[in-house]
Amino acid sequence: MRTALGRALDREAEKLLACIHCGLCVSACPTYLQLGDENDSPRGRLYLMRAAAEGRLPMTSRALAHHIDLCLGCRACETVCPSGVRYGRLLEAVRADLSRAGATPGLWSVRFLLNHIFTSPTRLHWFFAPARWLRRRAFVRRWAKGKFLPARARLALELLLATTPEEMSPGDERRIIPLAASGRRARRVAFFAGCVARELFAHTNRATMDVLAAHDCEVEDPPDQVCCGALHAHAGEIETARALARRNIRAFERSAAEAIVVNVAGCGAMLKEYGELLADDAEYAERARAFAARVRDVSEYLLEIGLRPGPRPLNLTVTYDAPCHLYHAQRVRTAPLEMIRRLPGLTVVPLTEAEMCCGSAGIYNLRHPGLADQLLERKIAHLRRTGADVLLTGNAGCLMHLRRGVQRAGLSMRVLHPIELLALTYA
Ligand code: SF4
Numbered sequence: 042m043r044t045a046l047g048r049a050l051d052r053e054a055e056k057l058l059a060c061i062h063c064g065l066c067v068s069a070c071p072t073y074l075q076l077g078d079e080n081d082s083p084r085g086r087l088y089l090m091r092a093a094a095e096g097r098l099p100m101t102s103r104a105l106a107h108h109i110d111l112c113l114g115c116r117a118c119e120t121v122c123p124s125g126v127r128y129g130r131l132l133e134a135v136r137a138d139l140s141r142a143g144a145t146p147g148l149w150s151v152r153f154l155l156n157h158i159f160t161s162p163t164r165l166h167w168f169f170a171p172a173r174w175l176r177r178r179a180f181v182r183r184w185a186k187g188k189f190l191p192a193r194a195r196l197a198l199e200l201l202l203a204t205t206p207e208e209m210s211p212g213d214e215r216r217i218i219p220l221a222a223s224g225r226r227a228r229r230v231a232f233f234a235g236c237v238a239r240e241l242f243a244h245t246n247r248a249t250m251d252v253l254a255a256h257d258c259e260v261e262d263p264p265d266q267v268c269c270g271a272l273h274a275h276a277g278e279i280e281t282a283r284a285l286a287r288r289n290i291r292a293f294e295r296s297a298a299e300a301i302v303v304n305v306a307g308c309g310a311m312l313k314e315y316g317e318l319l320a321d322d323a324e325y326a327e328r329a330r331a332f333a334a335r336v337r338d339v340s341e342y343l344l345e346i347g348l349r350p351g352p353r354p355l356n357l358t359v360t361y362d363a364p365c366h367l368y369h370a371q372r373v374r375t376a377p378l379e380m381i382r383r384l385p386g387l388t389v390v391p392l393t394e395a396e397m398c399c400g401s402a403g404i405y406n407l408r409h410p411g412l413a414d415q416l417l418e419r420k421i422a423h424l425r426r427t428g429a430d431v432l433l434t435g436n437a438g439c440l441m442h443l444r445r446g447v448q449r450a451g452l453s454m455r456v457l458h459p460i461e462l463l464a465l466t467y468a
């Protein structure tokens with residue numbers, strides 16, 4: 042039987058043959074920069090994939106599984122590749138084959154969660170209920186700082202605490218009410234609420250819907266929507282990702298909204314790639330392409346329809362870290378910064394290596410905490426030099442990881458989604 046990787050390589054054959062081994066991807070790759078091993082670079086991983094697809098390396102090879110597992114999936118290699126090698130497609134394909142071959146040990150608990158909890162909004166809601174209760178408890182902060190829990194449990198608690206809404210000043214969270222709306226409902230948009238985002242970042246979702254309403258949008262929240270499937274695709278659970286994609290397509294086809302607006306970079310990248318995910322599905326291929334064509338990151342959409350920030354000057358110095366799945370995967374590069382620059386009273390300062398992965402990468406920071414923390418420390422060193430009051434980033438996972446890093450480093454910097462700051466201009 043032809044493997045997923047074999048099929049993906051066939052599709053990319055022309056571009057792979059055009060690889061000029063220039064090494065541009067190598068020096069852009071965070072795992073190579075940290076580890077210095079060619080096998081942990083895009084070029085090295087492509088060699089390994091090709092060897093596996095051609096039968097020169099068994100799919101059960103530990104070296105193959107190890108080096109593929111260490112990849113962040115950040116897709117910085119795609120941005121710099123002059124031949125247009127679509128590394129992300131190949132990565133998902135090889136991970137699906139490795140999963141099928143049982144070559145990714147230690148992932149059974151992750152697979153259980155992905156296939157049985159993240160597929161059901163009801164089960165997911167109950168799964169996160171204790172987390173929502175715990176993050177407000179003072180004793181959890183003590184547990185996260187103490188030494189009696191295992192390191193991985195403390196890390197999980199720190200990340201959970203980093204989902205707590207941050208207020209710029211007391212009461213801000215309650216005062217995010219759009220005053221700019223004219224009362225007309227000129228446009229209809231459907232909001233993609235996400236899975237972790239719906240459960241742990243309800244405040245960001247609410248701010249997004251408020252901002253859209255302030256732009257005279259009637260905002261729908263289609264009731265049957267589910268997780269986008271990005272975590273599944275990245276973990277090799279490609280069939281579950283496809284099943285989720287079909288459910289989302291059906292849920293949003295019922296809406297006549299002109300756009301599907303999303304505020305999480307990782308979800309947006311996945312939704313925009315449904316056409317490729319379901320390319321071989323006769324019933325869904327065309328519907329998936331039509332769905333993907335409607336998807337917009339919230340920054341993209343607001344600029345398209347004409348951004349109208351509120352009048353309240355924020356008087357802050359801010360910097361911006363580009364989420365990989367917005368910058369490299371969706372190629373949405375200027376819209377978030379353009380949106381931030383137009384907010385009243387902000388001074389925007391550049392961040393060195395803003396386009397380099399922070400180490401969050403879905404659940405990478407939980408699976409490979411050592412390497413994820415090295416990348417985080419690199420980012421914190423750059424952040425320290427900005428002197429910014431606020432760090433902005435448009436992806437839930439990056440926000441948790443960076444906020445944890447900022448808090449551990451003792452910086453007084455706040456970490457927010459750009460849309461939360463925009464919402465404050467109406468308060
Ligand atoms: S950047 Fe592209 S062309 Fe250059 S080595 Fe990497 S894959 Fe090959």
Ligand code: SF4
Nearest residue numbers: 070112113115116118
């Ligand atoms: S996706 Fe990121 S970590 Fe993986 S090979 Fe490409 S640049 Fe390196």
